[in-house]
Amino acid sequence: MPGVSIHGAALAYAGRTVFDDLDLSLPGGEWTALLGPSGVGKSSLLRLIAGLPAAGGTAAGSVRATDGASLAGRIAYMAQRDLLLPWLSVLDNVRLGARMRGKGRDADSRRVAMHLLDTMGLADRATDRPGSLSGGMRQRVALARTLFEDAPIVLMDEPFSALDAVTRFQLQEMAASLLSGRTVLLVTHDPMEALRLAGRIMILSGSPARLRSAGDPPALSIPRDPFQPEMAERAALLFQQLGSGSLEGAAS
Numbered sequence: 001m002p003g004v005s006i007h008g009a010a011l012a013y014a015g016r017t018v019f020d021d022l023d024l025s026l027p028g029g030e031w032t033a034l035l036g037p038s039g040v041g042k043s044s045l046l047r048l049i050a051g052l053p054a055a056g057g058t059a060a061g062s063v064r065a066t067d068g069a070s071l072a073g074r075i076a077y078m079a080q081r082d083l084l085l086p087w088l089s090v091l092d093n094v095r096l097g098a099r100m101r102g103k104g105r106d107a108d109s110r111r112v113a114m115h116l117l118d119t120m121g122l123a124d125r126a127t128d129r130p131g132s133l134s135g136g137m138r139q140r141v142a143l144a145r146t147l148f149e150d151a152p153i154v155l156m157d158e159p160f161s162a163l164d165a166v167t168r169f170q171l172q173e174m175a176a177s178l179l180s181g182r183t184v185l186l187v188t189h190d191p192m193e194a195l196r197l198a199g200r201i202m203i204l205s206g207s208p209a210r211l212r213s214a215g216d217p218p219a220l221s222i223p224r225d226p227f228q229p230e231m232a233e234r235a236a237l238l239f240q241q242l243g244s245g246s247l248e249g250a251a252s
């Protein structure tokens with residue numbers, strides 16, 4: 001599975017530098033979690049890696065796959081907003097990427113999309129329009145759409161944030177299993193979520209923002225059991241690390 005190497009990432013809006021000269025490597029086949037205070041630039045970094053434009057801003061940097069091949073068509077990106085198309089059914093939203101590539105209407109893709117919706121507990125809403133769904137349901141459809149892409153590299157921006165605690169727990173497990181062995185970058189505000197799912201945890205903080213490692217997560221199998229004592233200890237430390245980071249910009 002290819003990793004991703006980001007070099008010299010920079011972003012500014014109206015002369016204000018959000019980050020510059022950032023380097024980050026996403027090891028192939030592993031989950032990397034990205035934590036940091038609100039507004040520090042996590043979504044922007046994810047968008048830059050996805051090759052999306054910084055509307056109204058100036059972005060730079062190189063993003064390459066470690067196998068040397070093009071990244072085109074190998075990245076699935078789940079944005080913070082679900083971006084569901086209101087005029088399409090839930091089922092057609094899940095297979096939207098394939099439809100846009102001129103596929104996705106065959107029985108096979110219908111079966112895969114229906115299976116994902118079933119896993120998300122939404123099989124009975126397949127023919128509904130997104131407007132009739134709750135925020136958490138919409139987020140599950142967006143997650144199903146991301147998984148449907150079956151891409152080796154997956155970028156997810158707070159994919160579980162709108163879910164109730166029990167559904168979040170279940171979908172974290174499901175995503176860990178379905179995306180095991182993929183190269184994943186997960187933006188989250190939840191330290192325990194990062195600790196459950198990621199092989200590496202990075203913190204983005206300060207202004208301009210800098211990246212630093214939060215250290216190794218506990219040596220437990222993924223998805224890690226949050227009820228293990230070492231997870232609670234590590235989460236407490238991560239809270240401290242995040243707290244100190246969030247004041248860096250204000251102090252400087």
Ligand SMILES: Nc1ncnc2c1ncn2[C@@H]1O[C@H](COP(=O)(O)OP(=O)(O)OP(=O)(O)O)[C@@H](O)[C@H]1O
Nearest residue numbers: 013018036037038039040041042043044045055056
């Ligand atoms: N289109 C834009 N025009 C001007 N500034 C922007 C624009 N988009 C983002 N920004 C600014 O860039 C900075 C980084 O935003 P970004 O959304 O990447 O942060 P974030 O860390 O993902 O925040 P959150 O955790 O709240 O989602 C913020 O200060 C934000 O105000």
